[in-house]
Amino acid sequence: MPVEVGKAAPAFSLPASNGKKVSLKDFKGEKQVVLYFYPKDDTPGCTREACAFRDNKKSFDEADAVILGVSRDGLASHDKFIQKFELPFLLLSDEKEEVCNKYEVIKEKNMYGKKSIGIERSTFVIGKDGKIKKIFRRVKVDGHAEKVLAALKEE
Numbered sequence: 001m002p003v004e005v006g007k008a009a010p011a012f013s014l015p016a017s018n019g020k021k022v023s024l025k026d027f028k029g030e031k032q033v034v035l036y037f038y039p040k041d042d043t044p045g046c047t048r049e050a051c052a053f054r055d056n057k058k059s060f061d062e063a064d065a066v067i068l069g070v071s072r073d074g075l076a077s078h079d080k081f082i083q084k085f086e087l088p089f090l091l092l093s094d095e096k097e098e099v100c101n102k103y104e105v106i107k108e109k110n111m112y113g114k115k116s117i118g119i120e121r122s123t124f125v126i127g128k129d130g131k132i133k134k135i136f137r138r139v140k141v142d143g144h145a146e147k148v149l150a151a152l153k154e155e
Helices: 044-054 057-062 075-085 096-101 146-151
Strands: 014-015 020-022 032-037 065-071 090-093 106-111 114-119 122-126 130-134
Touching: 014 090, 014 122, 032 146, 044 065, 044 075, 057 065, 057 146, 075 090, 075 114, 090 114, 122 146, 130 146
Parallel strands: 032 065, 065 090
Antiparallel strands: 014 020, 032 122, 106 114, 122 130
């Protein structure tokens, strides 16, 4: 089933950087969810994106939203990334790509004539009702956090 605005967000449960499993249902009726998928911990674009979310954390809190970052990196990598950049939100580990596949973010890339499979930087804004409010695909990092904040405030 394709992931679309207005439809129920695909359910998931993944190991998180706090040592617990985090599920989408944990937030239903309580918080909006900013679920952002990124290629790799501690790389330039991913660091800028994470730091932009970090720097706007107060505004996300005011919008009654929780930020969850997802990559294929393991929890040890996430822990280093969080400590190095003082990230105040959870990072989820999807090493088996199960959730990445549900949200259709695994894409074939062609860089310098070499094909590879990776995560397409994408963000899903999920309402308290569990439905997708906004989808951002092929995210450009600069200004993205502000666009996500605007989407959270839309009714």
